[in-house]
Amino acid sequence: MTPALRALRDQPQLATLLQRVLERIRDDLPGVLGVAIAVHDSTMDAGAPVVLSQLGAEGELVAAQTGGLGGPVADSLTHQLPIVSLRLWSDDRWPELTLAAMTDRLPDHARTWEQVGGAAAVPGVWGDGAVVLSCTLDGPATAGTVATLISYEHLVSAALVTVAADSGTNMADVLAVLQSRSAIEQAKGAVMGRLRCDADGAWGMLRDASQRANVKLRALAVALVEHIGGAAAEQQISAAPIEVNDRARYAAKELWEGLAVREP
Numbered sequence: 001m002t003p004a005l006r007a008l009r010d011q012p013q014l015a016t017l018l019q020r021v022l023e024r025i026r027d028d029l030p031g032v033l034g035v036a037i038a039v040h041d042s043t044m045d046a047g048a049p050v051v052l053s054q055l056g057a058e059g060e061l062v063a064a065q066t067g068g069l070g071g072p073v074a075d076s077l078t079h080q081l082p083i084v085s086l087r088l089w090s091d092d093r094w095p096e097l098t099l100a101a102m103t104d105r106l107p108d109h110a111r112t113w114e115q116v117g118g119a120a121a122v123p124g125v126w127g128d129g130a131v132v133l134s135c136t137l138d139g140p141a142t143a144g145t146v147a148t149l150i151s152y153e154h155l156v157s158a159a160l161v162t163v164a165a166d167s168g169t170n171m172a173d174v175l176a177v178l179q180s181r182s183a184i185e186q187a188k189g190a191v192m193g194r195l196r197c198d199a200d201g202a203w204g205m206l207r208d209a210s211q212r213a214n215v216k217l218r219a220l221a222v223a224l225v226e227h228i229g230g231a232a233a234e235q236q237i238s239a240a241p242i243e244v245n246d247r248a249r250y251a252a253k254e255l256w257e258g259l260a261v262r263e264p
Helices: 003-009 012-028 058-069 072-079 099-105 107-115 143-166 171-195 199-213 217-229 246-262
Strands: 032-040 050-055 083-085 119-126 129-137
Touching: 012 032, 012 050, 012 143, 032 058, 032 107, 050 058, 058 072, 058 099, 058 129, 072 083, 072 119, 072 129, 083 143, 099 107, 119 143, 129 143, 143 199, 171 199, 171 217, 171 246, 199 217, 199 246, 217 246
Parallel strands: none
Antiparallel strands: 032 050, 032 129, 083 119, 119 129
16 A cells, blocks of 8 residues: 555545535435445555445445446446446346345345445546545436536545645655646547547547556556657656656557547
8 A cells, every 4th residue: 555545544634525525426416325435556456445435335335346246336447437337236247246246245234225226436546546436326327427426536636635745645656646647637638639529538548548558547648748749748847757668659659640530
């Protein structure tokens, strides 16, 4: 576990802030049964995100999904994309995540599981890992559900960075998070401008290109900005620069040329 993540877990003021954020999300999402904020650290087991805050039994559901049953949170972490399910217990993508399985696993929450309809999870950047906002509803999750979670993801990520800095944790970790987010946002903006697509579409293209080339998303983002500008990308002097290798440069070039073919 990195110093930055350890600091997050030890901050009572952050717990209070995140609880208030979840209460706001609950107020904005009719029919919500549970909401949670979890952080995945790349140095930890891929199936073990840390739940920082929750309402309802969402934290228990997050643990079940990432503990082997699969589900929106697990897929959101893996693919770094928003995931939506209209009917969680009967979704063919996760055959092991059923009402019976959850009732057997956590019988104390059986009544809650019986009420679950849809679910959604939205990822954000946290260093080399991710922060994930997830929710379950008593009806189908929709594009509006995802939009609400996305709007709060930026607030949550900003809170995590701010509290980590104020807590006296290693500033290099904090600056690395900020630098990664900045690079990715620049690359997303370039893709959006090229294709006139929305942020989700740009994010998906960057993630797909990153996975195909087996390079870190932040390295691909910097390489793409450099490829477009024809010069080294500006990075914060106070943080260690994001390293870009030949594989990332080739992936960025291939992505940009591919986008030219898809221009509207």
